[in-house]
Amino acid sequence: MTAAAVAAALAAGTPAVTAPPAAAAPEAAAAAGADLPFTSVEAESATTTGTRIGPDHTQGTLASEASGRQAVRLTAGQRVEFTAPRAANALNTVYSVPDGQTGTLSVYVNGRKLSRTIPVTSKYSYVDTPWIAGSKTHHLFDDARLLLGQNVQAGDKVALEATGTQVTVDVADFEQVAAAASRPAGSVSVTDRGADPSGQGDSTQAFRDAIAAARGGTVWIPPGEYRLTSSLNGVQDVTIQGAGNWHSVVRGSRFIDQSSGSGDVHLKDFAVIGEVTERVDSSPDNFVNGSLGPDSTVSGMWLQHLKVGLWLTGNNDNLVVERNRVLDMTADGLNLNGTAKNVRVRDNFLRNTGDDALAMWSLYSPDTDSSFENNTISQPNLANGIAIYGGTDIQVKNNLIADTNALGSGIAISNQKFMDPFFPLAGTITVSGNTLVRTGAMNPNWQHPMGALRVDSYDSAIGATVDITDTTITDSPYSAFEFVSGSGRGFAARNVTVSGATVGNTGTVVVQAETPGAATFRNVRATGVGAAGVYNCPYPAGSGTFALTDGGGNSGWDSTWSDCSTWPQPGRGDPGPDPDRNLAKGRPATATGSADVYTPGKAVDGDADTYWESTNNAFPQSLTVDLGSPQAVRRLVLKLPPQAAWQARTQTLSVQGSTDGSAWSTVVASRGYRFDPATGNTATVALPGGTNLRHLRLQVSANTGWPAAQFSEVEVYLTD
Incomplete structure (x- = not known):
């Protein structure tokens, strides 16, 4: 189906079916989202012996981070059974296991257990970012993929069974993976330079040697797994190409790290799967950190378990990023970090990022004439799907x-700058x-x-x-x-x-x-x-x-x-408006002065044990509360802390009101109000006839118990 069908399916909460880009209908370019080579099926729409959880939007819960805000929890031995929506030979599963645990998902096709299993782990989940105000433990899900070793037809039953631990299953992606591509003529293979396709040896130097030898041509990554222990730099005027992102896999948390380059770099058709388990903003644990240089492309990549997919600074003019999968980042999927012109980011799939999935941030100079188009973004768990910060x-x-x-x-x-110079x-x-x-x-x-x-x-x-x-x-x-x-x-x-x-x-x-x-x-x-x-x-x-x-x-x-x-x-x-609700609670409060930590907000925080105290020995003093909109106020309740240590006192005060914050009138003339702990340390002020005001001001001219104005709570009501 086209991206329009995907949008309709997501909105309806049903499985979404997509065709590979080559099969996309002509109208797909104008529809919402990417044309994807896989079909996603929600676990909650499948048959299960487990427990459906959600929907929930409460930060920090499994259901709140799940696609559709629902998932299926399996205890050991329980299953979720999907009906295959298309022919497939590969499966990617979105799952979560309890913190600190590992296990497997056994796979059954039409009731027959496969020899291959899906390992599941909490290693890449449960991320904490305490320096981000308001964040809780998040990034609760992860992706795990498996080549099935056989073909599954549409309508076949594919079951996943939890083994060894509880597993919460969110989504299954069904995909028909093409055979590995052939080596391009004239290319320089990393294995010819000593790279180990078993993933056991360190292939970093082999990659560097191949890139240096292939300047102006192509570096070939044959099928296999290759371990890199440090990043590559000086990458320019070269194509680095794999046999397909299910076949050619680089294991390493940093791929390219360079601040500048002459450009014409083309990265395509391989996977980079890292080992990033926490977010460290000072570490360049990214697929690309810095600049590829002008006129570069990134396409057909599978990027997973990194901090950021592409953190782009410097000259990236005319960059095209398309048809990539970006999964399970601890921070952004892609951030175009200023100074770039005519960048096109299109037809990508991003899931489970730990910050903005796609962002432009105009630091040092503006991002200009650039676009995010026809991307599909699911489950960013600590920020926006797409964010434009300046430009x-x-x-x-x-x-x-x-x-x-x-x-x-x-x-x-947004014009949120984070730091300067911002445009x-x-x-x-x-x-x-x-x-x-x-x-x-x-x-x-x-x-x-x-x-x-x-x-x-x-x-x-x-x-x-x-x-x-x-x-x-x-x-x-x-x-x-x-x-x-x-x-x-x-x-x-x-x-x-x-x-x-x-x-x-x-x-x-x-x-x-x-x-x-x-x-x-x-x-x-x-x-x-x-x-x-x-x-x-x-x-x-x-x-x-x-x-x-x-x-x-x-x-x-x-x-x-x-x-x-x-x-x-x-x-x-x-x-x-609720006539029995205190309209002042939690509203903005200001004062002519405060003593030490006894700030105006303490008078409207709902806690009678905290209080505002004005500047001492400087009468008159006033406290002003903004109710947010004009209200027909009939009664004020003024409080001091109820403890016996607060001896009885009388405060002399008047009440003023305003509907616009500039023109004030006296609502209640100045008089003395007694506060006595024996009767709750409370005074009530009646306002005549339901006085219409938005801004309430208490003007205090004397206090027999202390040389300052004092209130632990100012409560405002619509009832007598």
Whole structure:
């Protein structure tokens, strides 16, 4: 089938079937995703004696990192049985075993046990990155492949049985692997230079000698396994070619490491499988680290168990990266790290990356006129499917992205710089024809969700033109489109147009606007919206507004979430403000001054034992709380810590209110309020007639118990 069929199958939660590129229909180039040489079948759709787990979107769980958010758990002796969807002679399995354990999967075809088994291990899983705020142990799945030694026909039954340990099976990929290719005429074989195809000896020097001898020609990697113990450099004006990525295998965690080169390097049709078991950002444990030089290509590769597939710096102009498989990286799949022009990354398959699957980062100079097109991305477990961090005239077109996890959206268009010198988004950023399935995640640092497609003015306002067209968003656990300044500094996101989008079964809202800016929406049609059409609450308070312009043709999302003081929950609708809820809890709080660690946020954190204390001996002092939206407030409850050590005292204060943060009025005139531990150290302030305010200010002019203003909690209610 074409990539369009893959997209439809993923969206429906059914197995996806693809044909090899040569058999692709003409319309495939305009469809979402890559044309793949294998067929994927989800374990949860198969017959099993095990236990189906999921769906789940909770960070750190097996189901949350699984394709479709579901998988099948097998204890020793239990099976999952797939119906082969096509002729195949090879099987790749996505699995997880408990940390510290190993075992095997026995393989049965039509009830007959094969002599070949699939080893399973936790060695490449359970990655920790404590320097990344909010991350938990992740990267819970792994891939293992097997040439079956026989042909399987469509409709045959292929079973996997756990042996020696519990195994959670996620997906099985069925593939018809072609016979090994023949040696190109005139090529220099690595075995002629002493490489050991058994994988026992160190073949590093043989590879270096072959590359030096083949300048202007081809290095041939015959079928076999070759062990490299260090990286190659000085690679230029050469083709390095294998017999096919199931036949020619390099075992090593670093392949090419060079900062520059004259280019014309072509890497094709072999596998590089590493031994990276943890993420060390200072180590170049990558297939390519640095530069291949201009006019280079990478195609037909199988890359697995590395830190990054391709970490590209320096001159990589006119690079083409196509038809590769990138699996089980502990960090990015590919990162175009500045200074490159006219790079095309297309028709690749990426699964289970530990950071952005595909990224452009415009450090030192902008990535320019480059694109990510027709790629299929599944299960990035700690970042985005595709991320564009700055750059000029970038295109993200016709990609299929599914099942992002913590700290990630399906697609992020961002001015997050990470470090300087950074070149923000400029020119026209085209995001067209992409399909996002179950993308977006709860951000554990923000304590609110990230949308399926995110426009993020993180470190600076977005001045580029951002055109988002013909997008399909299906089953996002939270929002479809998010506009945010992720640093919390309120930089504007402007010049955005969203047109021709189809949104189905989004968990919360269609548009999540959290920063100033503006976007035009036309022909955006939504069904199955979980809470409301729009959440429009820019942060921080007073930073501005986000303007949504209706360009016509929109439907299914005309409601607005009514209470900016709380986040929409998936699938619960908008209940309106809860009159019995404390509207101030967790809201932004500021003050004229603070003593030591007794900061304003302590007065709205929900903990009566922590408190704000103003600068001492400097009355008057004030505390201000932003409720997020205008509310008809009727009652305040002011608290001090309830311990007996807090002797009774009277604080003299007035209450002021504002709807816009600039024009203030006195709601309750100044008077004394007694706080006594014998009665809970609490004072209640009634507001006349349900006073409409968004910003609440307590102005304190005296305190009989201490020379400062003090509150452990400021609670705000809509009821008397």
